[in-house]
Amino acid sequence: TDIEKGTYPHFMLKEIDEQPFVIRKIIQEYKNENDEIKLDLDIRQAMKNCDRIYIIAAGTSYHAGLLGKQFIEKLANIPVEVHVASEFSYNMPLLSEKPLFLFISQSGETADSRSVLVQIKELGHPALTLTNVPGSTLSREANYTMHLHAGPEIAVASTKAYTAQMAVLAILAVDTARAKGLELEFDPMQELGIAANAMEALTDQKEELEELAREYLPTTRNCFFIGRSVDHYVGLEGSLKLKEISYIQAEGFAGGELKHGTIALIEDGTPVIALATQENVNYSIRGNVQEVEARGANSLIISMKGLDKEGDAFVIPHVHHLLTPLVSVIPLQLISYYAALHRDCDVDKPRNLAKSVTVE
Numbered sequence: 001t002d003i004e005k006g007t008y009p010h011f012m013l014k015e016i017d018e019q020p021f022v023i024r025k026i027i028q029e030y031k032n033e034n035d036e037i038k039l040d041l042d043i044r045q046a047m048k049n050c051d052r053i054y055i056i057a058a059g060t061s062y063h064a065g066l067l068g069k070q071f072i073e074k075l076a077n078i079p080v081e082v083h084v085a086s087e088f089s090y091n092m093p094l095l096s097e098k099p100l101f102l103f104i105s106q107s108g109e110t111a112d113s114r115s116v117l118v119q120i121k122e123l124g125h126p127a128l129t130l131t132n133v134p135g136s137t138l139s140r141e142a143n144y145t146m147h148l149h150a151g152p153e154i155a156v157a158s159t160k161a162y163t164a165q166m167a168v169l170a171i172l173a174v175d176t177a178r179a180k181g182l183e184l185e186f187d188p189m190q191e192l193g194i195a196a197n198a199m200e201a202l203t204d205q206k207e208e209l210e211e212l213a214r215e216y217l218p219t220t221r222n223c224f225f226i227g228r229s230v231d232h233y234v235g236l237e238g239s240l241k242l243k244e245i246s247y248i249q250a251e252g253f254a255g256g257e258l259k260h261g262t263i264a265l266i267e268d269g270t271p272v273i274a275l276a277t278q279e280n281v282n283y284s285i286r287g288n289v290q291e292v293e294a295r296g297a298n299s300l301i302i303s304m305k306g307l308d309k310e311g312d313a314f315v316i317p318h319v320h321h322l323l324t325p326l327v328s329v330i331p332l333q334l335i336s337y338y339a340a341l342h343r344d345c346d347v348d349k350p351r352n353l354a355k356s357v358t359v360e
């Protein structure tokens, strides 16, 4: 490819740093001269007409889909199901009367997702693809496409496509809400702008995050991520990043579910990364941290300004509660990056993985 790393040692680090600029680019691309959301009218109509949205994706894009469900349900009041493509493909659930399929795919070439697209087209259902590659298979074969504008993503571990997917999903959700005449206090462009600034501030804190990776993940075999509500979904993505590039066995769990099994795995020194960016669960996730600490865990809390407490290892700037995932994922990406680096792993090309998986 013609894409260069420039002064960066790895594409992954470059792509992590590009995220605030990608968000600002998305704000520009999805705005018209009157500062209104610019969107294909057919997409607006399809969103308005459906009675349920089925999000289909794989890997990191699936994790973005979990947050897309939050945006669409909370803002646009449409029920959303999120499915792993390879599961949906062989075990299709009962569909609603007027489903709309939303494919999320950085590459637009994932075979598992394509297999679902082929099946739902045969059933006559409409499809919208969110992709970073407009001419890709999933884009061409769907009825509608929304472009992620993240620029080429080279590192196998996805970073900027994930935050771009969430930004575009938030804009889509707000557009639908407005098209349905719902009153919203949430201004997506303004809030995304604030999030972009927060992301940029965090990419300047690499030394601190490298130190956390050194302190918490030096020779560990495993690592757990806990969170509640949207923090749980970001924890899933954080754990995927860490396992993909550092080969540390990492798992994300819902804070409240720990006591139903997983807590049995906690030993002296087990690293547990907890996210605390949501006011309504701040008290309960901190309770979960105390539970794992009492069993010897080495816990690291990443919280948000305004909700932070003494002893939190890392505090992200304050952003709108719906958009914390775009910001809280940055320290997780960087901690994973440095953990992999410290283990001499091939960060951009981890073993056994491919950037885009074109076989089922």
Ligand code: G6P
Residues within 6 Å of the ligand: 058, 059, 060, 061, 104, 105, 106, 107, 108, 109, 110, 113, 156, 157, 158, 353, 354, 355, 356, 357
């Ligand atoms: C591969 C990549 C992942 C990616 C997944 C889905 O497994 O290694 O990083 O999240 O495919 O890719 P897509 O292009 O559909 O988003």
